[in-house]
Amino acid sequence: MRVLSESRLQRRFREVIFRETGIKMPETKEHLIAARLRRRLIAGNFRDLDAYLAFLFEEGGLRDEWPDILDLITTNKTDFFREAAHFDILSQGILPAALRAARPGGTVRFRFWSAAASTGAEAYTAAMLLADAAAADARLDWMILGTDISPGVVDQAGRAVYSRKEVAPVPVEMRSRYLMSGRPGRGTAQFRIVPELRRRVRFAEMNLIDPPYPVASGLDVIFLRNVLIYFDPDQQARVIAEVVNHLKPGGHFFVGHSESMVVEDPRLDQIAPAAFRRKDTDR
Structure with missing residues (x-):
């Protein structure tokens, strides 16, 4: 040979x-x-x-x-409440606006996509905030999709088990509502996301450079954070364009703070660092 x-x-x-x-x-x-x-x-x-x-x-x-x-x-760095300003925009701006715009008594359908989900911390952070909002306003009907190219991290995200160090950024009051604690055989404390959240979060393998994406359109929020930095400029533009295709007019798109300058899609207006809103019309 x-x-x-x-x-x-x-x-x-x-x-x-x-x-x-x-x-x-x-x-x-x-x-x-x-x-x-x-x-x-x-x-x-x-x-x-x-x-x-x-x-x-x-x-x-x-x-x-x-x-x-x-x-x-693949680099699978992720944390709960990473780049927390984005989650503040979600909980303090996007969700209240969606609920205000809905008719009284009507269901508010809200769909979130974590497009580089890694081990799931980003998706479950959003799930905690959405669950809090739904507890305050029962009209909110939310679901989350997390996708990643790595089968290993998709499997880990689905299990939703994290170490004490990993869940440290989760506020104490949220830990009591959304985390179950336990000790495996070696005695190290571990935490699992509660079933109520896991039922509303789904994970799947998906390659961002292999369109068309098997993802619904008309999504309210898409997080595509800290993955574009690994692509060349042409691939960045193609991925952004394909992802934004799945965002509804008026929906919100987030990238990592180091990636803000690479977003040049004409359908988007920047509203904050690394945060964008899809225009109500693409004209």
Whole structure:
């Protein structure tokens, strides 16, 4: 069997990652590739990165390894109430306005999409705020969809189990309402989102660079935060355009604070740092 040189294998690996995920990994990230794939090298008893990449590309191993590669290569940083100003806009501005605009006694249908959901902290943060609003006004009928390319984090989000450190940003009064505590076998405290919230939050695998998206249109709020930074400018524009297609006129769109400058969709007006509103008409 002919084994390609290490640089050729690594270049091929970067090309596959870019083609399949939109994540651009320049040559300067070679050490990052090796570090992130180290777990797979150990699990398969490969002598070095070159041997593992040869297994992927020349021995047909890529298909079986792909889910694990996605979990290791993608950055799954997330926190409850991360970039809290966005959640303030949701709870103090968007939700009250939606309820005021509804007719008395009518149902207020509210749909939220966490488009780079990672392990679910963002979606469940929104769920806590929506549940609070619904407790105050029974007209509110809300649901949340969370999507991510990584099957591992989608599975973790669905389980909705978090460590004490992970739930630390959740206000104390919300913890009592929306978190159940327990201790697994090793004695470390863990917390799970209550069933009342889990029933209204659904997670699914989805690749942002593979439209059309299997997501409903006419959504009220979309969070697409801290993922655009991994795409090149052309891919950023395409993803934003596709995501905004699912937002209703007057709906709200949020990106990470470091991504605000890349949003140039003419259908959007900026209302706050990294926060946008879709115009009532696209004309």
